[in-house]
Amino acid sequence: MSDPPKSVLARGLRVLDAFGPADVDLTLAQLAARTGLPKPTVHRLVGELVSWGGLERSDEGYRLGMALFVLGQRVPRQRGLREAALPYLEDLYEATHENIHLTVFDSTDTLFLEKVTGRRSMPIVSRVGGRLPAHCTASGKVFLALGPPAYLRRVVRDGLRRLTPKTIVLPGLLRQDLARTLDRGYGINREESETGVVAVAAPVRDRRSNVIAAISIAGSAHRLDLERLAPAVRTAALSLSRVLAREPAN
Amino acid sequence: MSDPPKSVLARGLRVLDAFGPADVDLTLAQLAARTGLPKPTVHRLVGELVSWGGLERSDEGYRLGMALFVLGQRVPRQRGLREAALPYLEDLYEATHENIHLTVFDSTDTLFLEKVTGRRSMPIVSRVGGRLPAHCTASGKVFLALGPPAYLRRVVRDGLRRLTPKTIVLPGLLRQDLARTLDRGYGINREESETGVVAVAAPVRDRRSNVIAAISIAGSAHRLDLERLAPAVRTAALSLSRVLAREPAN
Numbered sequence: 001m002s003d004p005p006k007s008v009l010a011r012g013l014r015v016l017d018a019f020g021p022a023d024v025d026l027t028l029a030q031l032a033a034r035t036g037l038p039k040p041t042v043h044r045l046v047g048e049l050v051s052w053g054g055l056e057r058s059d060e061g062y063r064l065g066m067a068l069f070v071l072g073q074r075v076p077r078q079r080g081l082r083e084a085a086l087p088y089l090e091d092l093y094e095a096t097h098e099n100i101h102l103t104v105f106d107s108t109d110t111l112f113l114e115k116v117t118g119r120r121s122m123p124i125v126s127r128v129g130g131r132l133p134a135h136c137t138a139s140g141k142v143f144l145a146l147g148p149p150a151y152l153r154r155v156v157r158d159g160l161r162r163l164t165p166k167t168i169v170l171p172g173l174l175r176q177d178l179a180r181t182l183d184r185g186y187g188i189n190r191e192e193s194e195t196g197v198v199a200v201a202a203p204v205r206d207r208r209s210n211v212i213a214a215i216s217i218a219g220s221a222h223r224l225d226l227e228r229l230a231p232a233v234r235t236a237a238l239s240l241s242r243v244l245a246r247e248p249a250n
Numbered sequence: 251m252s253d254p255p256k257s258v259l260a261r262g263l264r265v266l267d268a269f270g271p272a273d274v275d276l277t278l279a280q281l282a283a284r285t286g287l288p289k290p291t292v293h294r295l296v297g298e299l300v301s302w303g304g305l306e307r308s309d310e311g312y313r314l315g316m317a318l319f320v321l322g323q324r325v326p327r328q329r330g331l332r333e334a335a336l337p338y339l340e341d342l343y344e345a346t347h348e349n350i351h352l353t354v355f356d357s358t359d360t361l362f363l364e365k366v367t368g369r370r371s372m373p374i375v376s377r378v379g380g381r382l383p384a385h386c387t388a389s390g391k392v393f394l395a396l397g398p399p400a401y402l403r404r405v406v407r408d409g410l411r412r413l414t415p416k417t418i419v420l421p422g423l424l425r426q427d428l429a430r431t432l433d434r435g436y437g438i439n440r441e442e443s444e445t446g447v448v449a450v451a452a453p454v455r456d457r458r459s460n461v462i463a464a465i466s467i468a469g470s471a472h473r474l475d476l477e478r479l480a481p482a483v484r485t486a487a488l489s490l491s492r493v494l495a496r497e498p499a500n
Contacts, residue, residue, distance in 0.1 A: 009262035009295060013302045016321060024326045045259060052263045056327070064325045066356060069363075071266060072322020073379025075314045076274045077306070083377070090368040094344055106316060113319075116366075118340040127333070129323025 004036040011037060012045045016054060019064050021130055027061035078113045081213055084243050088236040089116045095232060098219040099124055104212065105143035108155045110134050122220045124197050132193050135160050135174055136167045138201035139214035141187030145178040146203050146211045166191045186230050191221055200226040202237035207245040215240065254286045261287060262295045266304060269314050271380060277311035328363045331463055334493050338486040339366045339465065345482060348469040349374055354462065355393035358405045360384050372470045374447050382443050385410050385424055386417045388451035389464035391437030395428040396453050396461045416441045436480050441471055450476040452487035457495040465490065
């Protein structure tokens with residue numbers, strides 16, 4: 001991490017940011033090391049975060065607290081979209097029993113807003129609130145092909161990271177794939193984010209026809225027929241777009 | 251709200267807390283009024299919260315930002331439970347097409363961790379991250395009847411708020427209802443939280459047999475046969491408890 005910030009608020013927020021996607025408990029010493037702040041400072045900040053509810057004390061140290069979950073659920077950019085999408089996601093799940101995602105573009109990533117999955121779905125790495133680089137997901141290709149050109153520039157400038165042997169890491173090849181995505185109207189990922197996993201994604205548009213989200217189906221490379229599933233994903237995404245066009249923009 | 255806190259961190263957190271469950275945009279003036287902080291102070295705090303990602307600028311002011319959603323999804327108390335529960339919730343949804351909830355007890359409330367709902371489900375007030383008073387929900391009665399006695403003491407001390415004409419507001423009557431809940435092993439809500447809505451809930455236990463969550467089905471008072479649905483909810487809750495007993499405690 002960069003030098004610790006001077007402001008007390010920024011320092012407190014950095015303590016929260018010290019918790020990564022897979023962390024449960026962190027000790028005071030770990031928090032000090034990760035934030036670059038002195039232990040007494042961390043101790044004081046942690047006390048305030050605990051009384052707010054953003055941290056909870058545990059046997060092994062501290063963990064993120066329920067207040068953050070509750071506050072996170074109030075974030076408008078995901079709340080309205082997720083509530084409107086849920087019935088369509090459930091329909092897709094019931095028809096396929098695969099992993100169904102609702103995603104948005106964030107920075108250079110596909111950010112997972114919702115995931116519907118069940119006993120018969122193939123276990124895959126995606127998780128709600130988690131991210132994958134946009135260039136190697138079906139949803140991400142939808143955002144890069146149909147969204148503003150700045151998205152693709154940002155992703156290419158950042159470098160196309162390899163996640164599997166099939167990840168597209170050459171900008172020229174990615175552009176070809178995005179041209180096909182634009183042409184078909186849906187994005188496809190063939191084991192480019194996770195070996196053995198394929199996906200198909202379609203765009204969700206707001207009333208001005210901007211692509212604001214995507215719906216995808218992901219599952220086993222041996223089982224999923226992406227071309228056959230594409231119409232179902234597109235239908236769900238179109239239905240959701242129609243609902244969103246009727247609602248006041250959030 | 252009480253007097254504004256002195257600490258800069260607590261003041262910044264109070265700005266986040268100014269956003270209620272139904273708020274989208276708040277102006278600087280609204281934030282100053284709700285936090286009791288001077289406008290220039292709020293302006294400075296808001297700047298820091300925006301650069302962190304916990305607030306986003308909008309045309310009408312400020313709204314909660316995606317960083318809070320992402321962080322909220324990392325809260326261990328809900329994450330492991332929700333991911334383990336999802337397949338069972340999906341099964342219940344598919345079997346009933348009603349509103350399926352995963353809840354925990356928090357303070358004196360039933361806090362909704364997950365909600366599975368679809369096109370055929372009756373629209374009801376519950377929302378993920380939202381709360382209802384424990385004494386008038388099926389899940390809440392499970393927590394009060396099967397959880398530590400301190401739960402019920404806290405709820406009674408707080409006063410039994412009336413939400414509908416059928417809400418149980420007398421401690422003696424609530425105790426009778428909880429005795430029946432204990433006896434049956436599942437909780438029932440007959441239009442006690444929302445007119446026209448009934449629900450049935452069963453306990454989810456950890457490896458030490460403590461009740462840590464509940465699963466419920468909620469829907470139309472005219473359509474739902476709670477006694478018929480109870481075995482399904484109990485089976486789902488027992489299956490989830492068995493899975494949790496095998497996993498390391500979080």
